[in-house]
């Protein structure tokens with residue numbers, strides 16, 4: 334029999350690991366095959382993306398290679414584009430089908446785990462599709478780091494005050510942990526980097542956080558959210574609550590409070606929505622497009638289909654009000670994956686299933702080197718202790734001993750040496766120099782940043 338896992342993120346990786354461990358005998362006898370389909374050959378530990386952007390962790394250590402960790406599974410690099418669960422068939426496009434221009438592959442399965450996560454939730458804001466930068470992948474995080482340092486180089490070398498001003502204005506939209514941590518880490522990195530420029534001072538830069546609601550970082554609670562606003566403002570970061578981005582056409586961020594900021598950096602982290610592949614299945618979705626699930630993490634009303642994580646609407650049976658779903662975060666995704674893996678094994682062995690129950694324990698967030706905020710198990714921490722807790726917590730959570738050791742080694746070395754301030758933006762165009770030498774035309778930078 335074949336277990337198909339769509340997605341190689343938190344849920345995909347942890348479910349496959351669990352199954353791999355518990356179905357050892359069946360896997361080696363060939364009675365069961367586990368196939369993991371993922372567009373990337375690695376799982377991204379997203380909570381480390383802000384630190385990767387700041388240069389505190391190298392990009393390779395933020396990801397976990399699927400093939401090495403899932404050595405008893407078959408890893409297919411590709412995407413599921415359609416799922417017909419009634420027929421138990423998934424349609425996949427893989428690198429091979431794209432390269433050969435052949436038809437998408439059909440893969441039959443017996444059990445399905447659907448875990449494609451979420452994508453950025455965008456709004457029809459003029460200019461957003463052309464100039465917005467997301468912050469969900471390691472490529473985006475490293476691209477943003479390079480871009481910010483490049484803007485400082487542009488500001489340092491231009492004689493045009495308008496170009497300099499736009500280069501040194503950084504607008505972040507969305508005050509959840511992705512936006513706040515990315516802004517906190519990058520501002521901290523840029524402030525440090527400025528000491529190596531003769532004509533760019535930290536006070537020359539404008540860092541702006543735009544949030545539509547009345548608070549930021551809801552994950553750490555109201556009081557810690559208020560502290561974060563005060564802390565960011567103390568650092569001269571312009572936090573604008575009750576404010577929306579109305580346009581960023583022509584590289585000018587226009588806000589609902591009337592402010593206008595010419596900028597070359599607009600980072601969009603205003604929430605997530607379920608992955609669109611879910612709509613290409615015959616499985617039931619709720620009004621927000623998440624898969625309707627039971628507390629046992631099976632898809633409602635059908636057999637042999639399972640889901641968890643950002644893509645799944647899982648009833649929160651620990652909540653006091655009925656009808657609540659578990660929030661889309663890593664804390665739930667990891668724990669749900671374990672229950673999900675166990676429940677698949679239980680169902681194969683004809684044993685009763687267990688319901689998923691986890692009370693949210695709070696959150697930790699980093700706001701730059703040695704700065705943070707945390708609200709975990711009722712304890713509220715600020716500044717250095719919160720930042721330290723953030724590191725300890727995520728070090729304990731990042732998958733595999735290998736990654737833990739490498740990240741710890743990097744942090745330790747970083748404590749002994751000065752911070753990395755190099756931008757390797759040219760890595761994004763590795764052929765540019767050779768093309769120029771060969772007489773061709775250098776490719777244009779899509780961000781228009783150089």
Ligand SMILES: Cc1cc2nc3c(=O)[nH]c(=O)nc-3n(C[C@H](O)[C@H](O)[C@H](O)COP(=O)(O)OP(=O)(O)OC[C@H]3O[C@@H](n4cnc5c(N)ncnc54)[C@H](O)[C@@H]3O)c2cc1C
Nearest residue numbers: 340342343344379380412413449450642643662663664666
């Ligand atoms: C910058 C950032 C910081 C965060 N920090 C925190 C934090 O501090 N604490 C916390 O609790 N949460 C945090 N989160 C949220 C957390 O990372 C997500 O909730 C978690 O990743 C959800 O797990 P998942 O398995 O559902 O989705 P993901 O981990 O996103 O995995 C989905 C996978 O499916 C793949 N996929 C998508 N479509 C297809 C397809 N058609 N076919 C095959 N594969 C597909 C994707 O490429 C991806 O690998 C953060 C998120 C971001 C972006």
